[in-house]
Amino acid sequence: MLVTMGFSSRAEVTTHETGARQRILETAYELFSHRGIRGVGVEEVIAQAGVAKATLYRHFPSKDDLVIAFLELREQRWTLGWVEAQARARGETPEEQLLAIFDLFDEWFQHEDFEACSFINVLLEMGSAHPAGKASVQHLENIRTVVRRLAEEAGLRDADQFARSWHILMKGSIVSAAEGDTHAAQRAKELARLLIAQHRRLPSIAASDLSRTAEKRTVT
Numbered sequence: 001m002l003v004t005m006g007f008s009s010r011a012e013v014t015t016h017e018t019g020a021r022q023r024i025l026e027t028a029y030e031l032f033s034h035r036g037i038r039g040v041g042v043e044e045v046i047a048q049a050g051v052a053k054a055t056l057y058r059h060f061p062s063k064d065d066l067v068i069a070f071l072e073l074r075e076q077r078w079t080l081g082w083v084e085a086q087a088r089a090r091g092e093t094p095e096e097q098l099l100a101i102f103d104l105f106d107e108w109f110q111h112e113d114f115e116a117c118s119f120i121n122v123l124l125e126m127g128s129a130h131p132a133g134k135a136s137v138q139h140l141e142n143i144r145t146v147v148r149r150l151a152e153e154a155g156l157r158d159a160d161q162f163a164r165s166w167h168i169l170m171k172g173s174i175v176s177a178a179e180g181d182t183h184a185a186q187r188a189k190e191l192a193r194l195l196i197a198q199h200r201r202l203p204s205i206a207a208s209d210l211s212r213t214a215e216k217r218t219v220t
Contacts, residue, residue, distance in 0.1 A: 021059040024049045025069055032070050033115045036125050037132065042066075067122070067132045074118045075139050084146045094154035095196055098147070101170065102192060105185035109177040116178045119143075120171060143167060156199040165195055 027049040031040040042063050046056050060066040086104050091097030123136040148163035156162050169188045176184035
């Protein structure tokens with residue numbers, strides 16, 4: 001005869017704990033992305049997630065750990081799951097995919113709950129010396145990696161310098177939108193076209209042209 005003991009199986013415990021962790025992280029995501037880090041206390045996260053304080057600290061030993069987990073989730077959802085994935089889906093060529101980033105931003109900027117860039121927000125709020133600030137710097141670099149990869153696929157020159165300049169357009173348009181300029185992405189896209197043109201590789205000079213040039217120099 002099977003006797004049922006009065007405790008959950010390890011699988012049930014794991015599922016419950018995973019659910020609690022995800023609920024905490026989802027709650028923190030909404031709060032941190034819209035109100036910043038210092039404006040949200042751990043007690044508020046606990047209350048809205050509906051967990052015990054001990055549960056939160058079991059998964060996230062400190063608030064800094066929770067913030068860093070939030071930034072990692074933001075990268076998965078925003079940088080990779082939205083910006084890169086949607087840009088690639090909307091453009092047929094790498095150049096079109098790069099420009100599609102600003103089409104995405106244009107739609108984003110129209111939302112009433114537009115929350116700007118969490119990586120910029122946290123970096124400016126906490127400073128580059130803070131663990132969350134350092135993490136934000138790395139996440140911003142990861143955005144440039146996405147852009148750099150597209151630039152390389154497009155065959156553009158100086159892909160690293162291109163990515164840095166392109167990222168300035170991205171960040172600048174986000175800040176402008178936060179100021180209230182809902183057309184910032186469209187303005188940035190026009191500048192982005194010029195930047196792409198500047199970084200296109202020049203046509204190779206044919207060998208015959210080089211030969212003629214050399215002959216002229218010899219005669220002269």
